Amino acid sequence: MLRRMDGSARSKNNVKVEGAGHQPMIFAHGFGCDQNMWRFVAPAFQADFRTVLYDQVGAGRSDLSAYDPAKYASLEGYSDDLIEIGRELALHHAVFVGHSVSAMIGLLASLKAPELFASLVLVGPSPRYINDGSYVGGFEAAQIEELLDFLGNNHMGWSTTMAPVIMGNADRPELGEELAASFCRTDPAIARDFARTTFTSDNRADLPRVKARTLILQCRDDSIAPTSVGEYVQRSIPGSQIVFLDATGHCPNLSAPEEVISAIRAFV
């Protein structure tokens, strides 16, 4: 899957810019998937915004040769990529929409390059997944180790993303063509590293420093970022708002895109 790269962030992160609006809205996907995560949400904003989608290095159609284990051992490596994209596209006062771990990636970027982002929409954010004293992240350290073990031994799991061309999708013809390309393609070795970076991160201390307007979207029954964590984020970021979605699970952008769209629309 090596492609010729021109060294720009646009090709490194497979950046896609669309939309007729002026204000930029940049969407970032989390661990385990790629920019397709936003395919039911981003189009709704293309009339009023300039939408930007991208793949984190290691996911989707990003440039795998750009992967540097040292750089991406902390979320800062990913947030530096985001800043690079923002500067290359000359973004100003953008709306950042980040899912899962990318909520923290965008938050870090807004601290380092405040001019890029006017507001943050954090979908299922967690500043720390591992319980710590009275803080409930949702996981014990041993459970995270179990997760990392599982992912480390699950190369075949990641590789199953090459899908047959046609399969029972007569009812969704718009998906038909893209089936061969597959979704959420992820390099197994990078995924293992990304899991470690994600699930061992601790960004609680960064929350009170956030200056951008912030909206948190919280699902019910989210086994990765439980409601108490969403509430913790809301309490810790000055002036932030939280919207509790009716959707369950960790990916409302897929399972309940209308809810996500209207919550973002009401906020921006």
Add this chain to the structure above:
Amino acid sequence: MHSAPVEDLEDLYENAPCGYLSMDTDGRIFKANAILGHWIGFNGGELIGKRIQELLTIGSRIFYETHTAPQLNLQGFVNEAFLELRTASSEILPIMAFAVLRRDPDGRALFARLAIVKAGERRRYEQQLIEARNEADTEKKQSRALEAATQDLLKRERETSELREQFIAVLGHDLRNPLAAIRAGATLLSKEPLSEKGKAILEMSQGSVVRMSGLIDNVLDFARGRLGGGITLNRADGVELEPILKQVVDELRVGMQDHEILTDFALTQRVNCDPIRFAQMVSNLLGNALIHGAAGQPVRIDAATKNGELEVAVINSGMAIAPQTMERLFQPFFRGEVRASLQGLGLGLHIASEIAAAHGGRLSVQSSDEETRFTFRMGAPSD
């Protein structure tokens, strides 16, 4: 006559060769077959109402939430998803799941059907593959590290070698310069009117300068050899040996009045050799004979070219060298029993034998109560 078997669809579902479950878009199970329940220790009814996430181990739950479920939603199906179920008795059951999403006419997801097969063997095989690959990776890394270390070592060795050459050159220069000044001073002094005692002292000093000069040559050569440089030759064709031999003898005569030095040269041929090294070798052999030879007895040096061979022999009289001593004569730092004032470093014979070897020749020794004879032989083809 057998009648064709008839399939019982209810039984086919419940006891299919794979597990089945149907779940809503939240992952909540609303139908599951008996086999699946049997595998994980629940009866079919107990599974109803549970979310699939609850049945997964923590690792595969996160994998499911972040990768499998989004994929199912986006593409409408998932093939070969490797997951792990947690059984009622808390054991791990590795499975491979195939899922298809059913949607309503507007494209909204309604529910998903999963077929589940056990994948323990495949899992083990996969783990072996991963281990083998990790091992290969480790070996590759190790061999790269080894290669890097070797390169590093080579680089350091080259640096050390340069440093050594510089050190030896500087040391030689610094030691020889003051010695040359003393030698020049003594030569000037010898032209001044001196008392008999003064003359004797001067001659002894001049002898010491010669010995000192030989010692310095030997020490530097030894250092170079020991540190890896080896004896290097600057061979020339058509070297006339007699003048070289005479000069060596003249130098050593100074300050060595104890011994007469007799010479017998029959050199009819010029020789291919390094003249400076040749002189050093002869000087070492002669110096050794002068020190160890019985006092008052002459030391002799014979040199001849004959039948394509050069032979130089240095002979002194005195006690025979013991056989066990003979073996060690050419080893560095070997010193025989002599007066302390005459004792050197024990490098002279060692360096002489090295020079002999470098010339492709050989240095040998014979010793009896009559005489001790060091003989150097090398090929000297006539032109």
